[in-house]
Every structure is written in C-alpha cells, then in structure tokens.
Amino acid sequence: GENVEQHPSTLSVQEGDSAVIKCTYSDSASNYFPWYKQELGKGPQLIIDIRSNVGEKKDQRIAVTLNKTAKHFSLHITETQPEDSAVYFCAASPFSSNTGKLIFGQGTTLQVKP
C-alpha cells in the first residue's frame, strides 16, 4: 500500500552543524515530494518541495534531493540555527491512485543545541 517511511525519528545537532533527514516511499508513480516544518502549537508549514522530474532543489540553507530509482528523498539543512528546532515531515503524493492526497512520514524531531 501507500507508505512513506522517515528516519530518524529524533535528531540532535550542535548549532552550525548540518542535519539530514531521509524518507523512502512505496508508490513509484509518486511525482511530488514536499517537506513541512511544524512548530509547537502551529500547523505544518511548507519549507521546500520537489517534483519527480528534478533531482535536487536548493533554497538558501535548505536542500532536497530525490533518487527515483531507489525511491527515496532527503532534506538537508546546513548551518543549523536554534530556530530550526521543530518537527519535520516529509510527504509524497500517491499519484498512481490519483487520490490527490499526501502521504506523510511519521516526522523527525530536530533539536539544535546552541
């Protein structure tokens, strides 16, 4: 069935270090992969997204890479800052069933220590 697995579930880094979160998806026809950041008491906020016809996308300190063959994609945050501390979710659109919905990973709690 449709599934997105996300690792690690928790990640602690020192300020200034890089953080990497990885996800794998099951539906090979998925064509859209967003990443969301959720802070306490708020809804998820889109931070970056990538389509299946692109291998990498970068926005300042944030980058996403996609490997369609292996069906996995990763979020890279460089020069982490305390305000990057939050829960991060990856997601994939299960296009094969044309449901128009997103399948989310279980989330990664990122802690950036000052």
Added chain:
Amino acid sequence: KAGVTQTPRYLIKTRGQQVTLSCSPISGHRSVSWYQQTPGQGLQFLFEYFSETQRNKGNFPGRFSGRQFSNSRSEMNVSTLELGDSALYLCASSLGQGYEKLFFGSGTQLSVL
C-alpha cells in the same frame, strides 16, 4: 494576506456527541483538505474539496463528513464521537491540485472524554 483560519481552537466533547469544525481558506484558494494528526498515526488524509465538490476521501468511517461552501469555506463533522477521535484536526488550502503547496491552519484540538 490572512492565513488559513480554523475555529474553534480547542474543543472538549463526550463520547456519542457530534462536533463541527470550521475552516476559512486563504483568499483565492479553492481547494480545502482536512487531515487528522495524532501521536500514534501521524498525519492522515481525511478528504479534499474543490469548488464545493468532494474530490477525494481517505480511509475514515462514514462518521467523518465534510462540505464546502460557495465562498470556499469548509466544515467537517464527526458524529457519534469515540475516544479515538481525539486528535488535532488540520485544515489546509491550496490554489489548485489538492496536494500541492498546502497552507495549513493551526488546527482544532479535539478531546473526547
């Protein structure tokens, strides 16, 4: 531009009752999706509406229903509440396709006692 607004912010209900949650999307957004968020199951898709029509529905029982009005505002209803319905219910709006560039509200935290 105002973001997605969900009301109420918190709700406490008892088993067997019903509840209605409201969502006002970003101005100009015609697609509204609803998600349930729990610590155990994570974020799960409930349904999506576009121009007052339900385009997609997730794997939830018929007790969960929704609708969208002509001004794109949306409501979801849960009847015969169960303890397991306790969750954060999130509404998201987008311009077109129901899964691209979603803008989420802060959610309604529902507690069923």
